[in-house]
Amino acid sequence: MFDADLAYHARQRPRAPALITPGRRASYAELDAAVNRFANGLLGLGVTPERGVTAVETGSAYHRHVLLAALARLGVATTFPDDPAADLRLSDGPGEPDENILRLTDEWIEAVEASPPLPPRPPARSPEGLARVLRSAGPGAGMRRVPLSWAMLAAEGRRCIVAYAAGRQGTWVLPAVAEPGRTYLQTALAWSLGAALAVDFPLADTPALLEREAPGLLVVTPHQLRSLLTVLPSAFRPIPDLRILVTDAGLPPAVTREARLRLTPDVQVIYHTPETGLAASGPASRLENTPGVAGWPVPGVEIEVVDADGGCVRDGVVGEIRIRSDGTCAGYLGADAAPADGAFLTGDLGRRLSDGSLVIAGRLSERMTIGGVVVMPQLLENAALSHPDVRDAAAFAVPDAAGRMECWMAIAPAEGLTRESLIAHLARSPQLLPEVRFAWTDAVPRDAAGRIEREALRAQVIAALSQPAGA
Amino acid sequence: MFEAAVAFHARVRPRAPALVTPRRRVTYAEFNDDVNRYAAGLLAAGITPQRGIVGVDATLPYRVHVLLMALARLGVASTTLRDGRADLRITDRTGSADPTVLRLGRDWIASVEGAPAVEVPSAPREPEGLARVLLSSGSTGEARRVPLSWRRMEARNLGALAAYASGRLGVWAVRTGVDSSLGYNLATLAWSMGAAVAADHGAADLPVLMERQPTGLLGLTPLQLRELLDNLPAGFELKPRWRVVVTGAVLAPALAREGRQRLSPDMHVIYGATEVAGAAVGPAQRVETTPGAVGWPVPGVTMEVVGPDGQRLPDGETGEIRIRSDSVAERFLDDPEATGEAFRDGFFHSGDVGRRLPDGSFVIEGRADDRMNLGGIKIMPSVLENALIEHPQVRDAAAFAVPGSDGADECWVAVSPDGEVTRESLLQHLRRAGVRLPPIHFAWSESIPRSDMGKIDRQALRAQTLAALRKSEGL
Known part of the structure; x- marks a missing residue:
């Protein structure tokens, strides 16, 4: 359990950095003491495992992380911040008291921080007990809650160690909150291994942070990596000891190439779902020849590509990705639909290459059929994103008006982009692309995890089309 | 777990070194290919888990490591070379025919090593099944056989990882060899994590290895540390990016100081036993002020000091050390009497005498029989x-x-x-x-x-x- 590992590192390496936020910096000894203080403070407020699943919603990243570890030390299960089904919420914001919301006032925090850091009594904790609830977009519509036990949390840590985390005891930089579930897993693992966690820094401050702190791991979405490259000072010297972990194989090849040249040659991609944990991983350099390639199944995970009837397809044929592993959750919280017999149908499309590696094509639900031809949006997006403007x-x-599907692209242009140069650029793509209609926009709408909100784009275009011309 | 990880690293980082000997450097891709070749060859020679506990003896250290991994891939339990009670011994040495010895002839080896490398999938296995037999050092008499399941091997890997190995990749050199408890644990952990194992490096080879490799992990006994310090060439510079772990016996304060000043300041002592793996770890400089200080229990380990009647003693009082964790063996093989003596009340009774300090760390004073x-x-x-x-x-x-x-x-x-x-x-x-x-x-x-x-x-x-x-x- 990572809270015990944290206490161990506090003794072995008390002065090693553990948590770095824009406003505060805590060594392992300081963090461990703070976790003890807040655990005692929460106990004083009656927060015990019996209160149920607890969400932490504080403005301060420092307090959010300390509280999450304090809850773990008390054996209390936690969930993502906006989980509507959380039993209890810890908040430092103003508002009316409520039996399901504990408001942590400044006075309370001050008193807790001045209290003696005595370790609380260790809770009776079963490895099979609930540790964390992850958010899943789910294969269908709507949000689902994925339960993770302490044993599954540890097993996910083991998979990550083999795949990318071994030897990384420097600073783990997680810019902003990418994906709350993945952030929690990375936090637990960093503290298990004795690494420093740097969270909540704006992307613009990340280059200076990377230059200042001991190199470790930078965890980003493809979109964040692209944005980071735009704010990266031209004089930034690559840091070969840094490893970049990209949490999605949909990383455009051009971005991969630039990141490997300007940040570090060590860029790795992972493929994962909340329901199964880490499933595959590989070097990002392969993306330059094979877009979407996510690497090989990590040990203990079996990945199959299946057709609509659930039968395995041949290597090279695109189908839906099915994952089997001992890390696959047995079912969602509060839902009847459960992944059957230890296998999870991901809703992702992909294919297996003859060397056993996996190529991710995109979400099944996002597949477009244009004029009878099946196209994945990522194909068009990667082609467009390789245009410098x-x-x-x-x-x-x-x-369209006749009910036929048309392909649209929302483009956020840099200065100087012309329609003609974009069309010419897309025409140079090695793949055959469908005819595209363009909509210019200031920013492409994306959710907190950096995923494109295509439904919103579709609604905007439909609304614009339905307005009479010239109105 | 560890042998499946070798196959993973062979794909993701094929050119990273997996095994380094003074004469040879083998990448993960090459190592995995050879493990597959030997696994297929052993399978064809009828080596399956049904053959029992298999000892490995080969003239080349590289072949020893390949054979051990090939056996793990087949789900076959292995034992150390010194184990005289192995069910079967595999060797490339010549000798008389013996039904309990499988001799790998020169022709057999040539045909196996020349065969195409076809992936041999990991044999399915029960986590509680026997993975490895270690020999306890026998400081109290005859060496005892310590059986470890696959699950306990994994727990030992994770214990070492959390306790002292997490920040280190590079090359891992364990002077006590792959047959020792530490050596087998760290070799399998290194291959889980994608680090390289350095085998067969003597006291004269290690300084060269440390100068050539920027980072690494060095495991040795106090005696071997003494030998290494005596062999350090003139002008050898301190290697702060190498972590040194000292185990097997009490580290004397003067030796700790000299090691930290001449080899690496990043030096730790591990207290443990073959039966339990590493139980406590601490920085070596604490030995200089508190002789026998071995640091804090590794996460997941419960360590207690008990009196003659098995009652827990207060901090500061000297008594016998007993240990409980997922890494502790359950028994000795074929030795119910010794098992009953050492494994009782859910603990392994170490036979070591020591005390707990108020900061939760432990001091070892010696063997109870001393x-x-x-x-x-x-x-x-x-x-x-x-x-x-x-x-x-x-x-x-x-x-x-x-x-x-x-x-x-x-x-x-x-x-x-x-x-x-x-x-x-x-x-x-x-x-x-x-x-x-x-x-x-x-x-x-x-x-x-x-x-x-x-x-x-x-x-x-x-x-x-x-x-x-x-x-x-x-x-």
């Missing part, structure tokens, strides 16, 4:  | 030894009890002097140790007899002293 791009399908 | 009872004064030899070793003219020292003419134990100290030293100056030094001193006989010796692990062989010292006493009586 395209800041961001999103492809989606919208029915 | 404790001397000298006419009512009970004293651990290490108390006298640690004090004497600080004397500038003492190279090594060992305390032990020998029955006197009246049958009562008397305290003897063998001293290996470094230049001129008088009995008086030694006694003066001992008085500073702050303990009640028994009457002491001194014996001068060229060197103190020690085991491979660096443990003092008190039985030999006792026998030598008794023989000398009888001889002088006879005169």
